[in-house]
Amino acid sequence: MFLLILLNLLYASTFLFTKIGMNFSQPVFMTGVRMLIGGIISLCIYKQFYYRRTDISSITKKQWILIGCLSFTNIYLCNILEVWGLQYLSVGKAAFFYNLSPFFSALFAYFLFSEYMTWQKWLGLSLGFLGFLPIFMEPGSVVDTTMKIGFFSLADVAMLGAAIVSILGWTIMRLLLKQKSFSAFLLNGITMTSGSLLCFLHALCFESQPFVQPGMMYSFIQVALLIALFKHVIANNLNAYLLTKYTTTLIAFFSFTASLFAALFGILFLGESISGYFIMSVVCVFTGLMIFYQEELRQGYITK
Template sequence: MPPIRPHLDRFAVTLMVGLCTIWGLQQVAIKVASVGVSPMWQAGLRSLGATLVIWVWARGRGLRLAEPDRTLLPGLVAGLLFAAEFALIFAALQYTSASRGVIFLYTAPFMVAVGAVWLLPHEHMRRPQWIGMALAFVGVVALFGESLLRPSGRAWIGDLMMLGAAVMWAATTLTVKASPLARASAEKTLLYQLGVSALVLLPLSPALGEPGLFAPTPSVWASLVFQTVIVAAASYLAWFWLISQYSTTRLSSFSFLTPVMGVLAGALLLGETLTPAIYGALLLVGTGIWIANRPAPGK
């Protein structure tokens, strides 16, 4: 395995906050696009477009994407896991609300931490890191937990799907870190996932009876472009570069910022109400991240 930096420097922290903000904005973009394009088709189009963007970027940098480096099998596995994650998320939202689902989805960082005990022993977590991640998760629950108390009906089906998506998310991250993909370029690692997911999600949409692109307004197209270029291409490329350079468990703790940023983005861009719970959740998440990323004594 290539050496990693044991602690996050200022650049990594700033970049992670920026990525979480982008991923939070993605939640708003998906809502905007959903009025004119089916969910699974939306995810597939995003993957297909981002595949082309990353391929052009890699060619422009002169990267050798086809050289034999033992990444084909883990790359295909990571791509299938990536596709399964988004298929489960979009299917889950047919049964449960986003506010319920996010609680189950954001168990993924804990799954990464548990998996790292066996697969990434050089990235073991100390007790303060577990405490910090738990506190950040409490912040997410404080933000969305009220939805768990509402009458659920068949919401448990969607909740289980979201939990399955969390497993896929964690498995993708661990596959990348514990296989030859860890030595591959971020571009090649991402191309495996985007390319395979496009091949899976686009045919899956008509198989599920989705109407596809049914109301292509300018706002729908703008949302798709944002999701393709900024989210699926630029931000995911930056993420895979980060996990090749820094501790995955430390980086994963920042992911709890994403749902909070999504709520803030909804308030700023969609006129949704800001409540005291949002500020309290931001405080808890921020404190948890700070605790999880404090250096060990004497380091």
């Protein structure tokens, strides 16, 4: 369980570093740079230590299609939605949206794989979704995007989309890891490198230049390296390794701790505060998660 806590501590720190990095550069360009760095490092590690584990020429057309889907969902689309939403939200609130991951994971399993859902699971899911209402009602803590859909700001919608495509991406990753003895470093290296190219194309088309603020290149490189190391090299590969040991649902359950770590980092380093809306959502979502998790244990889908 220590590795699950470490994983979410690393993910939480990247929200802080990304928020800081936005002071130095355009967000999508920074995303492309950090993913390119992470992808190259992952491929180098694969080449050095895992080269004989997977013969790239033996990868089938269907598997390449899945790898392409993984690049688009878990690397490009998830990160683009995340960095856009993070511009307008506190790091704690932004990270909190990923607490929806286990609920979406369960719904994917129900609709795609016909996994049995008990009334206790439906209760946990319902409480979890209702628990997000208070935090959706919370006013934007950084900048009001002025565009809302009911209680939802566009930043909320973007982070919600990031949480959905993230769990979809990790489901594809788990499927690939079970199909073939892929190295996680190979999969992450390929998807991050190709995903970074999509980010650069996005930045070229939609972001203003210069991509890095004048006089900020050194600070930009420092932040990009930290995020690449913590998230794309250590955390993503650790997540892929843990997918071979635990279910997606259990890993998603522990992602709850990332929002708490992120909120703490926001208080300590960015001067952000925790609102009553946030606390209400934390209590309600955690209750729903516990009900759902205990039922997963009883059904035998996961083990302690």
